[in-house]
Every structure is written in structure tokens, then in C-alpha cells.
Amino acid sequence: MASDEPRPPGFLPARLPAQVLAGAWTDLDVLAHAAAVARAPEEARALVERAGRAGELAVLRQRVNRLAPPRARAAAMRVAVIAAACGWTDLDPLAPESRRAAREDFLGLWSSLAHRGDHERFVALPTLALLNWAPRHKSQRARTTDQLARGEVLVPIVRWSRSGQPLSRIDRLMLASVRLEAQGIWLLRIAESLAGRGPGDERVATALCRFTRIQHVLRAQLRTERVKLAMAPTTAQQRTVLHSLAGRGALEPPILLAADTVLGIGGRPGNTSRQQLRRHLPAPHRCRLSTLDRDCAPLRTLAHRSGPDADAYREAQESLIVLRRTYTELVSTAMEPGPVRPMWP
Numbered sequence: 001m002a003s004d005e006p007r008p009p010g011f012l013p014a015r016l017p018a019q020v021l022a023g024a025w026t027d028l029d030v031l032a033h034a035a036a037v038a039r040a041p042e043e044a045r046a047l048v049e050r051a052g053r054a055g056e057l058a059v060l061r062q063r064v065n066r067l068a069p070p071r072a073r074a075a076a077m078r079v080a081v082i083a084a085a086c087g088w089t090d091l092d093p094l095a096p097e098s099r100r101a102a103r104e105d106f107l108g109l110w111s112s113l114a115h116r117g118d119h120e121r122f123v124a125l126p127t128l129a130l131l132n133w134a135p136r137h138k139s140q141r142a143r144t145t146d147q148l149a150r151g152e153v154l155v156p157i158v159r160w161s162r163s164g165q166p167l168s169r170i171d172r173l174m175l176a177s178v179r180l181e182a183q184g185i186w187l188l189r190i191a192e193s194l195a196g197r198g199p200g201d202e203r204v205a206t207a208l209c210r211f212t213r214i215q216h217v218l219r220a221q222l223r224t225e226r227v228k229l230a231m232a233p234t235t236a237q238q239r240t241v242l243h244s245l246a247g248r249g250a251l252e253p254p255i256l257l258a259a260d261t262v263l264g265i266g267g268r269p270g271n272t273s274r275q276q277l278r279r280h281l282p283a284p285h286r287c288r289l290s291t292l293d294r295d296c297a298p299l300r301t302l303a304h305r306s307g308p309d310a311d312a313y314r315e316a317q318e319s320l321i322v323l324r325r326t327y328t329e330l331v332s333t334a335m336e337p338g339p340v341r342p343m344w345p
Helices: 023-036 041-053 056-062 069-085 096-100 104-117 145-151 169-183 185-194 204-230 236-247 254-263 274-278 283-295 297-304 308-335
Strands: none
Touching: 023 041, 023 056, 023 069, 041 056, 041 069, 041 104, 056 104, 069 104, 069 236, 096 104, 145 169, 169 185, 169 204, 169 236, 169 254, 169 308, 185 204, 185 254, 204 254, 204 308, 236 308, 254 274, 254 283, 254 297, 254 308, 274 283, 283 297, 297 308
């Protein structure tokens, strides 16, 4: 991160994500919007082919190094949308065999942005969601991005539903993820206050009880979001995108990974490890979680002890298990066939 950039509030970007890209990069904006509302992966791929033949992708690749960091992240979000819409979530842009699935100039743009941001696997929720939102109305006072995301009506920058139509389930899932991260900043602050503390520290039980209370708040928030999401329209194309991302562990919210790190529960139940879930995060986020993992090692010894501190620790663990289950239910709802409602003219 550049030295002149403020420290990010939690895992949200420190500055509002760029809503538009300037100059030649407006072509990427147009392509991302068109790919997101494509009826099928084949239609999205045809759009990429057209942009490649017009020379747009090659021009953009040459200009990646000129982008300021916030603009590079904004461009990466657009590329993530395009790759997901085309069904390329499992592609490695540097692998020679990927050229059989996607245009080389698009893969070059993808890998250049990945190298620029030290974020190789950015076709995931942290890019699709955390860089794809904006307040509907301009705030009248200076506020941090987590304050804006908690208190303002949010809209997606690149919509997966056509303009003038209701937000789709994938749109609502991504915005729900942003709100989870914004509210979860309090969870992260408590987590970092617990770093280095262990059995016998008189502040541990109090902090763990607060940790549990905030998880209850987040659970209620997710349940409310699920009701709204269930009423939103969806398409087979969007459900395919979500299934692909979920199958790779690429929909995991960073704040829940942080809570896992503190409480030592590990990866998702089943077959996905903590390290596999973290690989989709930007390098600064992975570093932050690795530091938290190391510093909370004394705290995790409470899992093998008894007493008030250990009881508070286990209660926080149980609360996190329920919170994760609630988030999984939100994702499952997003993947279900939705109300019969046309998404295109």
C-alpha cells in the first residue's frame, strides 16, 4: 500500500471505490457492465472477443502501470466481474492452457492487474463485493468508508441486473457482504485488542463477551438481508457464477475469517482449510490475518482449560459457528431459483 494512503477501516477499502474509470479505461467499464447482464457465459465471452478484436484490451494492458493504486483496484474489480460472467473463475491467467479458454490479451490484462495489486486470485468476493459499492447519495459530512457502508443506502457500481430493474440476488448478496464487513469492524477491533492476551488476563472474559454480542448483532443483520434477498430476481447465469465462486471458497467474508483466526475454529466445515480460504484475499489482508493468527495463539489455549475465561471463549466459538451457518444460509438462498420475474426486455 502506498504510504500516502490511509489505513483501511477493517477490510473495506480506505477510500470509496471508484465508480467510473477515465480515458481508455471507460471501455473496461462498458465491458464489465455488459458482461454482468449477459444471458449466458457464451454471450459474455463474445463481448470479450469483440473488445479484443477492436484492440481495446491490448491498449489497457499497456496502461496498467500508470494507474494509481485505487484505480488499479477498481480496474481489477471490473476484470473480476468479466471473468466471473464468462465462467472463468477457475482460470489461472498465467497458465498456458488458459489461452484455450480465453483471449491472450484479456489474460494479459488480468495477470498485469493481479501483479500490480499482489492479488493473484482476485476473482472472489473481496474484489467483487468490497470494491463494487457506493452510497446512493453523497454524504454531507466527512465519514470513513465503514461509516458510510453502515449508515447509507448502498448501490452496486457494476450491477448484475439491468438498469431500471430490481437488484438481483447476486447484487444483494454482495451489498450484504459489504455491510457485514462494515459492521464487523467492531469485531476486528476487539480481536486485535485480544492479541497477545491469554489465560489469567482479567480483560479477556469481558472482551470475549463483547465479541459474542457483536456476533449476535451480525447474525440478526444477515437474517434481515436474507429476507430481502429471497424476494429478489435471479438468473441461471448468476446462480452459476455463485456456485463457481462458492465451490472455490471464494465467497468467504474476510471478517468471518478474522473471527475464525481468533477463536481457532479453522476453515469451513467439510474440506476447505483456513489457508485455502485466505488465498483469495489481497496480500495486506492475508498478512493482517497471519499476524492475528500468531498473536492470538495464547488466547486459543483457553479451548483446553476451564473457568470463566474458558466459558466465555467457548460461548464465543458457539456464537461464531451459528453466525457462519447464517451466512451460509444467505449464500444458499442467493443460489436458489428465484421468483419468476423477467430480467431483460
